[in-house]
Amino acid sequence: MKDLRHELEQRKAQQLYRQRRIGDSPQGPEMRIDGETVLSFCSNDYLGLANHPEVVRALQDGAQRWGVGSGAAHLVNGHSAAHHALEEELAEFVGYPRALLFSTGYMANLGAIGALLGHGDRVYEDRYNHASLLDAARYSGARLLRYTHGDSEDLRQRLDSQGDGERLIATDGVFSMDGDIAPLPELAAIARQTQSWLLVDDAHGFGVLGAQGRGSVEHFGLNAADIPILMGTLGKAFGTFGAFVVGSEALIETLIQQARTYIYTTATPPALAEATRASLRLVRQESWRREKLQTLIARFRSGAAQLGLRLMDSATPIQPLLIGATDMSVQLSEYLRARGILVPAMRPPTVPEGTARLRITFSAAHEEAHIDRLLDALEAVQ
Protein backbone atom coordinates (compact mmCIF):
# COMPACT_ATOMS: atom_id res chain seq x y z
CA MET A 1 0.00 0.00 0.00
CA LYS A 2 1.31 3.45 -0.84
CA ASP A 3 2.07 6.05 1.80
CA LEU A 4 -0.71 8.59 1.33
CA ARG A 5 0.57 11.00 3.95
CA HIS A 6 3.96 11.14 2.28
CA GLU A 7 2.37 11.76 -1.12
CA LEU A 8 0.29 14.60 0.31
CA GLU A 9 3.38 16.18 1.86
CA GLN A 10 5.12 16.00 -1.50
CA ARG A 11 2.19 17.76 -3.09
CA LYS A 12 2.44 20.54 -0.55
CA ALA A 13 6.15 20.92 -1.18
CA GLN A 14 5.44 21.30 -4.91
CA GLN A 15 2.78 23.97 -4.36
CA LEU A 16 0.22 21.60 -5.83
CA TYR A 17 -1.82 21.07 -2.69
CA ARG A 18 -5.38 22.26 -3.04
CA GLN A 19 -7.71 23.40 -0.34
CA ARG A 20 -11.35 24.23 -0.27
CA ARG A 21 -12.59 27.56 0.98
CA ILE A 22 -15.86 27.70 2.82
CA GLY A 23 -18.41 30.12 1.43
CA ASP A 24 -21.21 31.58 3.47
CA SER A 25 -23.16 33.59 0.90
CA PRO A 26 -24.79 33.06 -2.48
CA GLN A 27 -22.76 33.52 -5.66
CA GLY A 28 -22.11 37.16 -6.52
CA PRO A 29 -19.25 39.63 -6.99
CA GLU A 30 -18.95 40.09 -3.24
CA MET A 31 -19.01 36.92 -1.20
CA ARG A 32 -18.40 35.81 2.37
CA ILE A 33 -15.65 33.23 2.21
CA ASP A 34 -13.74 31.79 5.16
CA GLY A 35 -15.30 34.47 7.31
CA GLU A 36 -14.17 37.42 5.17
CA THR A 37 -15.86 39.54 2.53
CA VAL A 38 -14.07 39.14 -0.77
CA LEU A 39 -14.46 40.48 -4.28
CA SER A 40 -14.63 37.36 -6.42
CA PHE A 41 -13.29 36.92 -9.95
CA CYS A 42 -13.42 33.17 -10.15
CA SER A 43 -17.00 32.09 -10.63
CA ASN A 44 -18.46 30.65 -13.84
CA ASP A 45 -21.75 32.38 -13.04
CA TYR A 46 -21.12 34.57 -16.09
CA LEU A 47 -24.54 36.13 -16.31
CA GLY A 48 -25.09 36.52 -12.58
CA LEU A 49 -28.15 34.25 -12.63
CA ALA A 50 -27.16 31.83 -9.85
CA ASN A 51 -28.91 34.01 -7.29
CA HIS A 52 -31.44 35.75 -9.52
CA PRO A 53 -34.79 36.19 -7.72
CA GLU A 54 -36.81 34.71 -10.58
CA VAL A 55 -34.63 31.64 -10.73
CA VAL A 56 -34.77 31.24 -6.95
CA ARG A 57 -38.56 31.58 -7.01
CA ALA A 58 -38.88 29.03 -9.81
CA LEU A 59 -36.91 26.55 -7.68
CA GLN A 60 -39.12 27.24 -4.66
CA ASP A 61 -42.34 26.99 -6.65
CA GLY A 62 -40.95 23.88 -8.31
CA ALA A 63 -40.36 22.26 -4.94
CA GLN A 64 -43.96 23.08 -3.95
CA ARG A 65 -45.26 21.52 -7.14
CA TRP A 66 -42.88 18.53 -7.46
CA GLY A 67 -41.30 17.93 -4.08
CA VAL A 68 -37.54 17.59 -3.98
CA GLY A 69 -36.27 14.23 -5.17
CA SER A 70 -37.00 12.87 -8.63
CA GLY A 71 -37.07 9.41 -7.06
CA ALA A 72 -35.62 7.40 -9.92
CA ALA A 73 -33.72 7.41 -13.19
CA HIS A 74 -35.30 8.97 -16.30
CA LEU A 75 -36.06 5.56 -17.81
CA VAL A 76 -37.82 4.38 -14.65
CA ASN A 77 -40.23 7.02 -13.36
CA GLY A 78 -37.95 10.00 -12.69
CA HIS A 79 -38.61 11.82 -15.99
CA SER A 80 -41.12 14.59 -15.22
CA ALA A 81 -43.06 17.02 -17.39
CA ALA A 82 -40.68 19.70 -16.08
CA HIS A 83 -37.63 17.84 -17.44
CA HIS A 84 -39.45 17.20 -20.68
CA ALA A 85 -40.48 20.84 -21.15
CA LEU A 86 -36.92 21.99 -20.45
CA GLU A 87 -35.56 19.60 -23.07
CA GLU A 88 -38.01 20.91 -25.65
CA GLU A 89 -37.21 24.53 -24.80
CA LEU A 90 -33.46 23.93 -24.96
CA ALA A 91 -33.68 22.20 -28.34
CA GLU A 92 -35.78 25.02 -29.73
CA PHE A 93 -33.47 27.67 -28.28
CA VAL A 94 -30.30 26.17 -29.74
CA GLY A 95 -32.03 25.29 -33.02
CA TYR A 96 -31.57 21.52 -32.90
CA PRO A 97 -34.12 18.74 -33.39
CA ARG A 98 -33.85 17.35 -29.87
CA ALA A 99 -32.20 17.73 -26.47
CA LEU A 100 -31.39 15.33 -23.65
CA LEU A 101 -30.69 16.37 -20.06
CA PHE A 102 -27.78 14.91 -18.13
CA SER A 103 -27.00 15.37 -14.45
CA THR A 104 -23.66 17.06 -15.12
CA GLY A 105 -21.50 18.11 -18.04
CA TYR A 106 -18.94 15.57 -16.99
CA MET A 107 -21.51 12.81 -17.29
CA ALA A 108 -22.84 14.17 -20.58
CA ASN A 109 -19.39 13.93 -22.16
CA LEU A 110 -18.79 10.43 -20.82
CA GLY A 111 -22.26 9.33 -21.86
CA ALA A 112 -22.18 10.72 -25.39
CA ILE A 113 -18.68 9.56 -26.34
CA GLY A 114 -19.12 6.25 -24.53
CA ALA A 115 -22.38 5.55 -26.38
CA LEU A 116 -20.95 6.25 -29.83
CA LEU A 117 -17.43 4.81 -29.70
CA GLY A 118 -15.62 1.74 -28.44
CA HIS A 119 -12.49 -0.30 -29.01
CA GLY A 120 -11.14 0.11 -32.52
CA ASP A 121 -12.50 3.66 -32.84
CA ARG A 122 -10.61 6.95 -32.52
CA VAL A 123 -11.20 10.21 -30.68
CA TYR A 124 -9.32 13.34 -31.77
CA GLU A 125 -9.08 15.97 -29.09
CA ASP A 126 -7.64 19.45 -28.81
CA ARG A 127 -4.71 19.33 -26.41
CA TYR A 128 -6.39 21.88 -24.12
CA ASN A 129 -9.74 20.13 -23.87
CA HIS A 130 -11.47 19.90 -20.53
CA ALA A 131 -10.60 16.90 -18.36
CA SER A 132 -14.07 15.43 -18.80
CA LEU A 133 -13.56 15.09 -22.57
CA LEU A 134 -10.23 13.36 -22.05
CA ASP A 135 -11.77 11.05 -19.48
CA ALA A 136 -14.68 10.37 -21.83
CA ALA A 137 -12.28 9.19 -24.52
CA ARG A 138 -10.54 6.85 -22.09
CA TYR A 139 -13.84 5.60 -20.74
CA SER A 140 -15.12 4.79 -24.23
CA GLY A 141 -12.19 2.46 -24.92
CA ALA A 142 -11.45 4.27 -28.20
CA ARG A 143 -7.94 5.41 -28.99
CA LEU A 144 -7.26 9.01 -27.94
CA LEU A 145 -5.21 11.23 -30.26
CA ARG A 146 -4.53 14.80 -29.23
CA TYR A 147 -3.88 17.58 -31.72
CA THR A 148 -2.14 20.90 -31.16
CA HIS A 149 -4.35 23.48 -29.50
CA GLY A 150 -6.59 25.28 -31.99
CA ASP A 151 -4.64 23.83 -34.92
CA SER A 152 -7.07 22.42 -37.49
CA GLU A 153 -4.20 21.67 -39.91
CA ASP A 154 -2.58 19.39 -37.35
CA LEU A 155 -5.93 17.68 -36.88
CA ARG A 156 -6.40 17.27 -40.64
CA GLN A 157 -3.02 15.60 -40.98
CA ARG A 158 -3.70 13.20 -38.16
CA LEU A 159 -7.05 12.26 -39.67
CA ASP A 160 -5.60 11.70 -43.13
CA SER A 161 -3.38 8.85 -42.05
CA GLN A 162 -6.05 6.85 -40.26
CA GLY A 163 -7.99 3.80 -41.37
CA ASP A 164 -11.18 2.05 -40.23
CA GLY A 165 -13.53 2.55 -37.32
CA GLU A 166 -15.66 5.46 -36.14
CA ARG A 167 -13.91 8.78 -35.71
CA LEU A 168 -14.96 11.57 -33.44
CA ILE A 169 -13.47 15.04 -33.08
CA ALA A 170 -14.12 16.62 -29.69
CA THR A 171 -13.35 20.19 -28.67
CA ASP A 172 -14.25 22.76 -26.07
CA GLY A 173 -16.16 25.64 -27.73
CA VAL A 174 -14.50 28.15 -25.37
CA PHE A 175 -11.39 26.80 -23.66
CA SER A 176 -11.85 26.86 -19.93
CA MET A 177 -8.30 27.84 -18.94
CA ASP A 178 -7.49 30.14 -21.87
CA GLY A 179 -10.78 31.76 -22.80
CA ASP A 180 -10.15 31.48 -26.54
CA ILE A 181 -12.67 30.03 -29.00
CA ALA A 182 -12.13 26.86 -31.05
CA PRO A 183 -11.94 27.26 -34.87
CA LEU A 184 -15.34 25.61 -35.28
CA PRO A 185 -15.98 26.42 -38.97
CA GLU A 186 -12.73 24.66 -39.93
CA LEU A 187 -13.37 21.76 -37.58
CA ALA A 188 -16.86 21.35 -39.03
CA ALA A 189 -15.47 21.27 -42.57
CA ILE A 190 -12.85 18.68 -41.61
CA ALA A 191 -15.45 16.55 -39.84
CA ARG A 192 -17.66 16.63 -42.93
CA GLN A 193 -14.82 15.79 -45.33
CA THR A 194 -13.56 12.91 -43.22
CA GLN A 195 -17.00 11.62 -42.17
CA SER A 196 -16.12 12.05 -38.53
CA TRP A 197 -18.42 12.95 -35.69
CA LEU A 198 -17.89 16.41 -34.20
CA LEU A 199 -18.70 17.07 -30.56
CA VAL A 200 -18.48 20.62 -29.21
CA ASP A 201 -18.50 21.12 -25.45
CA ASP A 202 -19.86 24.62 -25.02
CA ALA A 203 -19.76 24.79 -21.22
CA HIS A 204 -18.30 28.32 -21.33
CA GLY A 205 -19.93 29.60 -24.51
CA PHE A 206 -23.56 28.73 -23.93
CA GLY A 207 -25.52 31.75 -22.63
CA VAL A 208 -22.51 34.04 -23.14
CA LEU A 209 -21.58 34.08 -26.83
CA GLY A 210 -23.85 35.14 -29.68
CA ALA A 211 -26.40 37.95 -29.63
CA GLN A 212 -29.04 35.57 -28.29
CA GLY A 213 -26.70 33.57 -26.08
CA ARG A 214 -26.84 30.41 -28.15
CA GLY A 215 -23.10 30.06 -27.71
CA SER A 216 -20.18 29.23 -30.00
CA VAL A 217 -22.53 27.90 -32.65
CA GLU A 218 -24.30 31.25 -32.92
CA HIS A 219 -20.99 33.12 -32.67
CA PHE A 220 -19.88 31.46 -35.92
CA GLY A 221 -23.32 31.24 -37.57
CA LEU A 222 -23.20 27.42 -37.57
CA ASN A 223 -26.03 24.95 -37.10
CA ALA A 224 -26.92 21.33 -36.38
CA ALA A 225 -25.66 20.21 -39.79
CA ASP A 226 -22.20 21.58 -38.95
CA ILE A 227 -22.01 20.38 -35.37
CA PRO A 228 -23.91 17.12 -34.95
CA ILE A 229 -23.27 16.82 -31.20
CA LEU A 230 -23.42 19.90 -29.00
CA MET A 231 -23.09 19.76 -25.24
CA GLY A 232 -24.01 22.66 -22.96
CA THR A 233 -23.84 22.95 -19.20
CA LEU A 234 -26.38 24.62 -16.96
CA GLY A 235 -24.20 25.25 -13.89
CA LYS A 236 -22.24 28.10 -15.47
CA ALA A 237 -23.93 30.95 -17.38
CA PHE A 238 -27.36 29.48 -16.65
CA GLY A 239 -26.67 29.68 -12.94
CA THR A 240 -28.38 26.38 -12.05
CA PHE A 241 -27.04 22.84 -12.43
CA GLY A 242 -26.86 20.03 -14.94
CA ALA A 243 -26.14 19.71 -18.63
CA PHE A 244 -27.66 18.70 -21.94
CA VAL A 245 -26.76 17.33 -25.33
CA VAL A 246 -28.54 18.46 -28.50
CA GLY A 247 -28.49 16.58 -31.77
CA SER A 248 -30.59 14.69 -34.27
CA GLU A 249 -33.57 12.52 -33.33
CA ALA A 250 -31.49 9.41 -33.94
CA LEU A 251 -28.56 10.66 -31.87
CA ILE A 252 -30.70 11.57 -28.86
CA GLU A 253 -32.63 8.30 -29.09
CA THR A 254 -29.31 6.42 -29.20
CA LEU A 255 -28.13 8.24 -26.08
CA ILE A 256 -31.36 7.38 -24.26
CA GLN A 257 -30.82 3.72 -25.12
CA GLN A 258 -27.06 3.52 -24.61
CA ALA A 259 -25.49 6.34 -22.60
CA ARG A 260 -24.69 4.66 -19.30
CA THR A 261 -24.26 7.95 -17.43
CA TYR A 262 -27.82 8.77 -18.50
CA ILE A 263 -29.40 5.41 -17.79
CA TYR A 264 -27.83 4.41 -14.49
CA THR A 265 -28.31 7.53 -12.44
CA THR A 266 -31.13 9.33 -10.68
CA ALA A 267 -32.79 12.15 -12.61
CA THR A 268 -32.05 15.63 -11.23
CA PRO A 269 -34.88 17.23 -9.20
CA PRO A 270 -37.80 18.44 -11.35
CA ALA A 271 -37.72 21.73 -9.41
CA LEU A 272 -34.22 22.26 -10.75
CA ALA A 273 -35.58 21.90 -14.28
CA GLU A 274 -38.14 24.61 -13.42
CA ALA A 275 -35.32 26.87 -12.19
CA THR A 276 -33.40 26.31 -15.42
CA ARG A 277 -36.50 27.09 -17.46
CA ALA A 278 -36.65 30.43 -15.63
CA SER A 279 -33.00 31.16 -16.34
CA LEU A 280 -33.48 30.18 -19.98
CA ARG A 281 -36.23 32.81 -20.21
CA LEU A 282 -33.83 35.42 -18.78
CA VAL A 283 -31.02 34.36 -21.11
CA ARG A 284 -33.33 34.73 -24.10
CA GLN A 285 -35.15 37.88 -23.16
CA GLU A 286 -32.44 39.99 -21.56
CA SER A 287 -29.42 40.43 -23.76
CA TRP A 288 -28.12 43.33 -21.63
CA ARG A 289 -26.12 40.89 -19.51
CA ARG A 290 -24.07 39.76 -22.50
CA GLU A 291 -23.57 43.37 -23.56
CA LYS A 292 -22.48 44.41 -20.09
CA LEU A 293 -19.99 41.55 -19.99
CA GLN A 294 -18.42 42.85 -23.18
CA THR A 295 -18.08 46.33 -21.65
CA LEU A 296 -16.42 44.90 -18.53
CA ILE A 297 -14.07 42.73 -20.59
CA ALA A 298 -13.02 45.70 -22.73
CA ARG A 299 -12.39 47.85 -19.66
CA PHE A 300 -10.27 45.15 -18.07
CA ARG A 301 -8.26 44.43 -21.19
CA SER A 302 -7.42 48.04 -21.89
CA GLY A 303 -6.49 48.65 -18.24
CA ALA A 304 -4.37 45.50 -18.07
CA ALA A 305 -2.62 46.37 -21.34
CA GLN A 306 -1.73 49.80 -19.93
CA LEU A 307 -0.16 48.07 -16.94
CA GLY A 308 1.84 45.84 -19.27
CA LEU A 309 0.27 42.65 -17.95
CA ARG A 310 0.46 39.46 -20.00
CA LEU A 311 -3.10 39.00 -21.17
CA MET A 312 -4.11 36.02 -23.24
CA ASP A 313 -5.93 36.24 -26.56
CA SER A 314 -9.47 36.01 -25.24
CA ALA A 315 -12.71 37.79 -26.09
CA THR A 316 -14.73 35.89 -23.48
CA PRO A 317 -15.31 36.45 -19.74
CA ILE A 318 -12.36 34.12 -19.07
CA GLN A 319 -9.39 36.54 -18.96
CA PRO A 320 -6.31 34.71 -17.72
CA LEU A 321 -3.10 36.51 -16.83
CA LEU A 322 -0.13 34.40 -17.77
CA ILE A 323 2.43 34.18 -14.97
CA GLY A 324 4.54 31.14 -15.87
CA ALA A 325 6.05 29.80 -12.66
CA THR A 326 3.72 27.89 -10.38
CA ASP A 327 5.04 29.39 -7.11
CA MET A 328 4.77 32.92 -8.51
CA SER A 329 1.15 32.42 -9.55
CA VAL A 330 0.31 31.06 -6.10
CA GLN A 331 2.02 34.02 -4.42
CA LEU A 332 0.15 36.49 -6.59
CA SER A 333 -3.14 34.83 -5.85
CA GLU A 334 -2.33 35.03 -2.12
CA TYR A 335 -1.29 38.66 -2.45
CA LEU A 336 -4.63 39.53 -4.05
CA ARG A 337 -6.44 37.48 -1.45
CA ALA A 338 -4.79 39.48 1.33
CA ARG A 339 -6.32 42.55 -0.35
CA GLY A 340 -9.79 41.04 -0.38
CA ILE A 341 -9.75 39.88 -4.01
CA LEU A 342 -10.31 36.26 -4.93
CA VAL A 343 -8.56 35.12 -8.12
CA PRO A 344 -7.41 31.51 -8.30
CA ALA A 345 -4.00 30.41 -9.51
CA MET A 346 -4.27 27.68 -12.15
CA ARG A 347 -1.26 25.42 -12.17
CA PRO A 348 -0.16 22.10 -13.62
CA PRO A 349 -1.62 19.61 -14.23
CA THR A 350 -4.74 21.72 -14.91
CA VAL A 351 -2.64 23.86 -17.31
CA PRO A 352 0.58 22.91 -19.16
CA GLU A 353 3.88 23.05 -17.28
CA GLY A 354 5.37 26.56 -17.23
CA THR A 355 2.06 28.30 -17.98
CA ALA A 356 0.66 28.83 -14.49
CA ARG A 357 -1.75 31.70 -14.54
CA LEU A 358 -4.33 33.72 -12.71
CA ARG A 359 -7.70 32.74 -14.08
CA ILE A 360 -9.82 35.86 -13.88
CA THR A 361 -13.47 35.54 -14.80
CA PHE A 362 -16.12 38.21 -15.06
CA SER A 363 -19.83 38.17 -14.48
CA ALA A 364 -22.54 40.52 -15.66
CA ALA A 365 -23.11 41.12 -11.94
CA HIS A 366 -19.72 42.86 -11.67
CA GLU A 367 -19.61 46.65 -11.85
CA GLU A 368 -16.93 48.78 -13.50
CA ALA A 369 -15.74 49.81 -10.05
CA HIS A 370 -14.98 46.14 -9.32
CA ILE A 371 -12.81 45.92 -12.41
CA ASP A 372 -10.98 49.06 -11.37
CA ARG A 373 -10.31 47.62 -7.91
CA LEU A 374 -8.81 44.54 -9.51
CA LEU A 375 -6.64 46.66 -11.82
CA ASP A 376 -5.46 48.80 -8.88
CA ALA A 377 -4.40 45.70 -6.99
CA LEU A 378 -2.63 44.30 -10.05
CA GLU A 379 -0.84 47.60 -10.59
CA ALA A 380 0.72 47.31 -7.13
CA VAL A 381 2.17 43.95 -8.15
CA GLN A 382 4.03 45.36 -11.12
Ligand SMILES: *Cc1c(COP(=O)(O)O)cnc(C)c1O
Ligand atom coordinates in the same frame (compact mmCIF):
# COMPACT_ATOMS: atom_id res chain seq x y z
C1 LIG B 1 -17.38 22.71 -16.29
C2 LIG B 1 -17.09 21.97 -17.53
C3 LIG B 1 -17.59 20.69 -17.74
C4 LIG B 1 -18.31 19.92 -16.67
O1 LIG B 1 -19.60 20.38 -16.46
P1 LIG B 1 -20.28 20.09 -15.05
O2 LIG B 1 -21.71 20.29 -15.31
O3 LIG B 1 -19.68 21.04 -14.09
O4 LIG B 1 -19.94 18.65 -14.72
C5 LIG B 1 -17.39 20.09 -18.96
N1 LIG B 1 -16.69 20.71 -19.93
C6 LIG B 1 -16.16 21.94 -19.75
C7 LIG B 1 -15.40 22.57 -20.87
C8 LIG B 1 -16.33 22.59 -18.54
O5 LIG B 1 -15.79 23.79 -18.35
